[in-house]
Amino acid sequence: MNNNRRRFLAALGAAPLIMHPLARALADDMPASLRGTKPVWIPANAPLSRVPTNLPIQGRVVVIGGGMAGATVAKYLRLWGGSGLQVILVERERTYVSSIMSNLVLSDALTIESLTFNWKRLMDRYGVKLVAGEVTAIDPAGKRVMLNGSSIPYDRLVVAPGIEFDPVAGLETAAAQDRVPHAWKAGAQTTILRKQIAAMPGGGVFLMSVPKAPYRCPPGPYERACIVADHLKRAKPRSKVIVLDENPAITVEKDLFTHAFNVVHAGVIDYRPGVGVQSVDAAAGTVKTSSGEMIKANVLNVIPNQRAGAILKEAGLTNSTDGRWSTVNELTYESTAAEGIHVLGDSAATMQPKAGHIANQEAKVCADVIVRGFLGLAPDPAPVTNSACYSPITAKTASWLTALYAYDPASKRMKPIAGGMGEGPASARNMEEMRQWFSNLMTDSYA
Numbered sequence: 001m002n003n004n005r006r007r008f009l010a011a012l013g014a015a016p017l018i019m020h021p022l023a024r025a026l027a028d029d030m031p032a033s034l035r036g037t038k039p040v041w042i043p044a045n046a047p048l049s050r051v052p053t054n055l056p057i058q059g060r061v062v063v064i065g066g067g068m069a070g071a072t073v074a075k076y077l078r079l080w081g082g083s084g085l086q087v088i089l090v091e092r093e094r095t096y097v098s099s100i101m102s103n104l105v106l107s108d109a110l111t112i113e114s115l116t117f118n119w120k121r122l123m124d125r126y127g128v129k130l131v132a133g134e135v136t137a138i139d140p141a142g143k144r145v146m147l148n149g150s151s152i153p154y155d156r157l158v159v160a161p162g163i164e165f166d167p168v169a170g171l172e173t174a175a176a177q178d179r180v181p182h183a184w185k186a187g188a189q190t191t192i193l194r195k196q197i198a199a200m201p202g203g204g205v206f207l208m209s210v211p212k213a214p215y216r217c218p219p220g221p222y223e224r225a226c227i228v229a230d231h232l233k234r235a236k237p238r239s240k241v242i243v244l245d246e247n248p249a250i251t252v253e254k255d256l257f258t259h260a261f262n263v264v265h266a267g268v269i270d271y272r273p274g275v276g277v278q279s280v281d282a283a284a285g286t287v288k289t290s291s292g293e294m295i296k297a298n299v300l301n302v303i304p305n306q307r308a309g310a311i312l313k314e315a316g317l318t319n320s321t322d323g324r325w326s327t328v329n330e331l332t333y334e335s336t337a338a339e340g341i342h343v344l345g346d347s348a349a350t351m352q353p354k355a356g357h358i359a360n361q362e363a364k365v366c367a368d369v370i371v372r373g374f375l376g377l378a379p380d381p382a383p384v385t386n387s388a389c390y391s392p393i394t395a396k397t398a399s400w401l402t403a404l405y406a407y408d409p410a411s412k413r414m415k416p417i418a419g420g421m422g423e424g425p426a427s428a429r430n431m432e433e434m435r436q437w438f439s440n441l442m443t444d445s446y447a
């Protein structure tokens, strides 16, 4: 086990003790009124009674989206901000289905139910207020979000809406989208894709596409190819998996996935780099590739290109140079287009991967920034985040990848720390560690 890995596993396995911002602030320039406050350590999963009641914060933060980033920031704002900091979480779905691990539903290794979470513990333990509904507009000048014909005022707003998909020619209707599911937001589409795979004949063809980077979960599509190939070997002998990758090459863990495609799943996975999807005929079950080739398959799984959640575009906050993502101050996650609005998770344009683990990390940095802001304190000048990803390669083995990021004051960006990257080949032990990692991550975000 190398040092990076040991550090990473230690961080995951340790009891999730989180230093209260006031304790951290003592090391900084604490205002006179707060001097003398003792540093306190609060367990991450502290019950409501442990939410501090004596902090001099009065304010309201509205959070849009209860996914990996939104749930985590809501919890930690209450935990660190105390009972005077009202946190309202607005979510349009009734439950949250984790996309993380959802590829394993396709091979029947997991059920959708086992990946389904809700916000009850955030409400009961931490006093987060949940509002069911879809935010349709943001008024930065009036500091309000609009939903269900009414509006909610805020002092600070956190927007964490995940991703939106680009349209695919031929998949304009809901019926066509059900016939050719992307299953890249876990839920109903994952179940449809699972059923289609179950109905495939032996010797059939499963065709999937890899979207153009940047997209949600860089290793995810390659992981899906491996999981489906491994499953088909057993359940549907002689079947093939065709992978059309719009990118010029495998975007992450290149050696590992090259080995998986060419050795572990040799003869099953047909990987084609630099080939995109031009259009789809859902009824005929065909895809026209960017090179004009027509391919017929029993199951089509086209994963469209991606951009920031729709509410950010509607609010005029998709200000990256390509107009697809939201640019943020990477120290605070505050939008560079609007004061007082923070953007987290997949929608934010940072050098960190679009991943659930990073969304959780960004959320904690942002909660700390907001709490400090209410106290009149400057942000932590040196935040560090960590990303981890396990990828099942077969039913019994998984690979792993981890990276550490630190704020670089010169470029004002969160950059990978030299020597902080690590990856490891598929093993049974990683599969077991993957389950522990997922359980810890979801507990930290939802419980």
Ligand SMILES: Cc1cc2nc3c(=O)[nH]c(=O)nc-3n(C[C@H](O)[C@H](O)[C@H](O)COP(=O)(O)OP(=O)(O)OC[C@H]3O[C@@H](n4cnc5c(N)ncnc54)[C@H](O)[C@@H]3O)c2cc1C
Pocket (backbone or CB within 6 Å): 064, 065, 066, 067, 068, 069, 070, 090, 091, 092, 093, 096, 098, 099, 100, 101, 102, 103, 133, 134, 135, 136, 160, 161, 162, 163, 183, 184, 185, 186, 216, 217, 220, 309, 310, 311, 344, 345, 346, 347, 354, 355, 356, 357, 358, 359, 388, 389, 390
């Ligand atoms: C197959 C697959 C495997 C993956 N594996 C991993 C992995 O191993 N490790 C990893 O770290 N990441 C993984 N990911 C990526 C991970 O799921 C995402 O990066 C993560 O969910 C992003 O979190 P988020 O909070 O930005 O968005 P989400 O988790 O998608 O949450 C967004 C939430 O906002 C809500 N919302 C959106 N707009 C509105 C609105 N206007 N009003 C109200 N609510 C709204 C949505 O309903 C949703 O609940 C995987 C993804 C996929 C698809």
